[in-house]
Amino acid sequence: MSSGNKSSAAEAFTVCLDKMRLSAFLFLVPTLVGASVNVRTLVFPSATNTAYVELVPLKPLNLTAFTLCMRVATELSGRREVILFAYRTPNFDELNVWRELDGSLSFYMSGNGVLFQVPQLGALQTHLCATWDSGSGASALFIDGRKSVTKIYKKNHIVQPGGTVIVGQDPDSYLSGFDAKQSFVGEIGDINMWDYVLSQSNIQDLFSGKWVAKGNVFDWETAELRVNGEVTVVDIEL
Ligand SMILES: *[C@@H]1O[C@H](CO)[C@@H](O)[C@H](O)[C@H]1NC(C)=O
Numbered sequence: 001m002s003s004g005n006k007s008s009a010a011e012a013f014t015v016c017l018d019k020m021r022l023s024a025f026l027f028l029v030p031t032l033v034g035a036s037v038n039v040r041t042l043v044f045p046s047a048t049n050t051a052y053v054e055l056v057p058l059k060p061l062n063l064t065a066f067t068l069c070m071r072v073a074t075e076l077s078g079r080r081e082v083i084l085f086a087y088r089t090p091n092f093d094e095l096n097v098w099r100e101l102d103g104s105l106s107f108y109m110s111g112n113g114v115l116f117q118v119p120q121l122g123a124l125q126t127h128l129c130a131t132w133d134s135g136s137g138a139s140a141l142f143i144d145g146r147k148s149v150t151k152i153y154k155k156n157h158i159v160q161p162g163g164t165v166i167v168g169q170d171p172d173s174y175l176s177g178f179d180a181k182q183s184f185v186g187e188i189g190d191i192n193m194w195d196y197v198l199s200q201s202n203i204q205d206l207f208s209g210k211w212v213a214k215g216n217v218f219d220w221e222t223a224e225l226r227v228n229g230e231v232t233v234v235d236i237e238l
């Protein structure tokens, strides 16, 4: 009797241990198989001169190189400029990324820009990265992991700190002077930035959703967002 009790207690203990192992295992499985992850995305439903989201950086944008990536979808078509990213100090547009009138993509660092003839953005999501290195001036875009022609742009330039990054509007003056005809309409998210140039294989991995080093200027997973006006932050499951 008593030995029977002992053995059933021992069995219960073993079952309990097994359950603990099982629950530990079940807990680990999603991370092991890379199960669904929730990410935020920004939806700009219409053209306004008021809606924008400020992104708070992890460090000042004092840059001699960068990689800037995002996922973007827009149904805006036809001849219209569309701002995709704006970093401005009180004095200058330090780094703006645009879709141009003709659909080409470009970025501008206080002055003339560099334009790329790449496949156009559209209603289906595009993974877009821009890279630049001051030492060589080498600049490129990546569309869904595929690299553009390298262009030489603003060799020895430095992107100056002391400004604010926003998406949704082009600020002609510091945090104002917005124009609805240049505003972003659509969905934009997964905005990450590094203060160095990522390798092509890292950019391909980013496109396909694999883990690479988190952005050290913007890390979308944790970035503080300050939403202004008609913008909705939506959680999507990957
Ligand atoms: C910007 O970077 C340079 C060196 O790259 C450094 O000397 C300077 O202090 C930095 N400025 C700020 C505001 O971080």
Ligand SMILES: [Ca+2]
Pocket (backbone or CB within 6 Å): 170, 171, 172, 177, 178, 179, 182
């Ligand atoms: Ca403008």
